Amino acid sequence: MKAKRFLSTVVAGALVAAQMAMPVMAADGGEVEVDVTTRTAVIRVEVPTTLAIAVNQFEKGDTGSQVYSEAFDITNKSEIPVKVSVTSxxxxxxxxxxxxxxxxxxxxEDTSVDGAAWLAVAAKTSASKYTEEAGKDVKDLTEANANVATFAQGTEAAKSTAKAEQTFYLAAETTPTVTYTKVAPTDADELAAAKKISYAKFYELTEMTLTAGSEQDELDAAIAAGDLYQEASGTLTLIEKGGTVTWASGNKYYTAAAAETLSKDLATGKAYVYGEAGAGGAAGFRYIGKLSEGKETWTASDISKIVIKYDIAGVTGTRYAEVESDCTYGLYAGVAGPQVTASDDGIITIVNLTAANNYKASNIVLDAETYSIDTDKNMVWVTDSWDKENGGTLIFELNDAWKNAVKDAASAKIVVTLTDDSTIETPITIS
Incomplete structure (x- = not known):
């Protein structure tokens, strides 16, 4: 047995040696050129196109708020999660x-005849509620509620404007199924109706003209080059680049523009496509307020208009999973505590200041040098939405000397010290 095992080992070694000695055959080298394409996702968010808002001094027909508004409801009908940033x-x-x-x-508590108001936007905490506290309603909401964002008034030069911001993350439908709709307005009424379709991405369609007898060859060439849309019996279907399309008499075939057409730029005599999935995540908000009694009469001229600007961006499933637990009915809690931001025109805004964690001091750091801002008497401070007892939103604007110093510095930042001696900071650049 030992001899047989030894022989097997020798034979195996010889075979390996023979294999190693054999020449290795290789094909000639070459190259493959591959065009990189972009795979886009269907983004469609349903929002109201109108909203009723009223100064409601006598709380008529509302739940105790002196600023009345309908709900601004948002529903994600995209095939991916979305982030909706709302600025009012x-x-x-x-x-x-x-x-x-x-x-x-x-x-x-304000008794001035000129009038003071607390104006805020309240996000929904569920489909039909603005608070989950038993026995509480809109009338009980204050700036302390996590779903309430208080309007911050502008600087002295822009005191007639005020802003409030909230961010929402909305899930996609569990298993998104996208349908595509063709919009082809032929007159002013149809065009107006098309422009009222709330947030959708429109792409202009161009109908293909196929040569008799060569229809299939031309479709094959087109689908190899890019996406196609097939219209059969009034139903529009997307066929992605590299897919298969079979010509059929009576069907129409379209290519779509790569660039989006904004709804305001839609025109008669042209065809467009937009896609939407089923309803996914939802959110909503309304406006609330408290008016001072020192001013006897409040009218719409006091708060004449509210402009709602919403920016919508698709997010990855990974990002949505990271923030999902920080959202209540879509509203993103974000980073807790005071935050500081700096605009490129030198306006510094500090938000979320509280009685327990309020403003203490500010410094500006230019390269490696630190300078106190509080000691500069030429600064413009806006304290209408802030006080040293309760906090709020504090705004100040750098004077021209500081702005020029920021421009000259290789790096610059604002460092704010809070009453608990912690610091928050933000980089700053001046345009």
Whole structure:
């Protein structure tokens, strides 16, 4: 047995040696050129196209709020999760702007005849509620509620405007199924109706003209080059690049523009396509407020208009999973505590200041040198939405000397010290 095993080992070794000695055959080298394409996702978010808002001094037909509004409901009908950033800008009386307060109580206690108001946007906490506290309603909401964003009034030069911001993340339908719709307005009424389709991405369609007898060859060439849309019996179907399309008499075939057409640019005599999935995540908000009693009469001229601007962006499933637990009915809680931002025109905004964690001091750091801002008497401070007892939103604007210093510095940042001696900071550049 030992001899047989030894022989097997020798034979195996010889075979390996023989294999190693054999020449290795290789094909000639070459190259493959591959065009890189972009795979886009269907993004469609349903929002209202109109909204009723009213100054409601006597709380008529509402639940205790002196600013009434309908709900601005948002539904994701995209095939991916989306982030919706909402900025609400209120226009105040330009001749004698009212003062907006950081807290609801401050407005209630104000006795000035010029008037003070607490104006805020309240996000829904569920499909039909703005608070989950038993026995509570809209009338009980204050700046302390996590779903409430208080309007911050502009600087002295822009005191007639105020802004509030909220961010929402909305899930996609569990198993998105996208349908495509063709819009081809032929007159002014149809065009107006098309422009009222809330947030959708429109792409202009161009119908293919196929040569008799060569229809299939031309379709094969087109689908190899890019996406096609096939219209059969009034139903539009997307056939992605590299797919298979079979010509059929009576069907129409379209290519689509790569660039989106904004709804305001839709025109008669042209055809467009937009896609949507089923309903996914939802959110909503409304406006609330408290008016001071020192001002006897409040009208729409005091708060004349609110412009709602919403930016919608698709997000990856990974990103949505990261933030999902921080969302309540879509509203993103974000980073807790005070935050500081700097605009490129030198306006510094500090938000989420509270009685427990309020403003203490600010420094500007230019390259490696630190300078105190508080000691500069030429700064413009806006404290209408802030006070040292309750906090709120504090705004200040760098003077021209500091702006020029920022421009000259290789790096610059604002460092804010809070009353608990922690710091928050933000880089700053001046355009």
């Amino acid at each position: 800008t209120a226009s105040l009386d330009t001749t004698s702007p009212i003062t907006l307060t950081a807290t609801k109580d401050a407005a209630a």
